[in-house]
Amino acid sequence: MKKSVALALAGLVVFTVVCFFPGAAEARNSADCYGNHSVCRANAFNLDMGWFRTSLYLTVCDVGLGRCLLLA
């Protein structure tokens, strides 16, 4: 049971990164990264999910921001 939950969460995280955080290659500078991050967070809240799930999405947004800033 725990394994399937962990797998589902991992899938959710990957899905979120792919769907809601534009690729770092599209970001030309750090301003783009912050813009993408803002879109990611707005998407997370607009989905109107439960707060536990939303907090996971927001964490993914932050991870995506860090990744984008490193690669920009």
Next chain:
Amino acid sequence: MKRTMVRPAAFALAAVIVAAVPPSGGSADIRRFTALDVKTDFRTDAEAAFGRPVSISHDTDAIYVVDAEAHEVRAFSKAGVFLGTLGRKGQGPGEFDTPAGLDARDGRLFVADRFNSRVQILDKAGKYLGGFKVPFDPDQIRALSEGKIAVSHLPLGFRGSEPMVHCYSEAGKLLWEAMPSCSSGERTYDAFRNLHVMLGGGRGDLYVVRKSDDNAIRRFDGTGSALAPIVVPPEYAFKSITLPLPGPNRVLKAFCWDAAIDGDRIGLLAPDYTEDGDIGPGRRVYLVGRGGSLDGFIEFPVVVRKIDLDGDAIYAIDDNYNLRVFRTGPR
């Protein structure tokens, strides 16, 4: 013998006293209502299916729903007839990029055009009447009296505490700011603590309801001066959840999922636990008087996500992102 008789009598007397005293705050007075589903053609009209309905508002003869995913506003008659779509994705006048808040007032629509970072004022046909840029991504919007427009935003948490509510003139001049954001250093935690709903009091005043950790509804007059808050009685219970964040336990006390106002009553959509233990929208809207009295609650047949009060009618977005109309009836 005498002592053994006295003890049971004392216990019985105590029990009678306890039973006679109502719970603190007089929760016995809370009235219960049932939301009766009004049949409309909302769900059978393909145009009425929403991607991400984020805001709902009404005026004298229509209901408006913002669909952030479709970048448009959809209008319906109160009888359930789809009237049309306003706006489309873009940056021009009357176009939107992920619209968020909406307020229909005095024949005009005030739209928080989030990623165009601006406020737009439209007529009921969607014609652009005016607007102005703001230095943030606007989230909620309320038209106050005397041409004042309150706009709020959700801070990203990079700049420490900052005001979340900003009041502008229709020409875009900043008049006042209020509601400093929570800033603990854990940005995700703070994001939830800063979630709020803005309500126009109808007398030029503004109400701000935080969605968690605060049972006091903040009030401001038209000049931005803080008025005495409305403290919701403890019978209105919080729902707690621990967020999966690093560091100390990040417990949120969920207060409301959405809120609406109509006349002298404020409706608070109470959050509830989902089957998997998460916090989500619930089926009850608690009615709070402007004086802070907990007057009753309306029980819905389904989970609702967004609410708008209009006399005995309640417009709501249900759990399947459909627009529903309910009437308040006795339980």
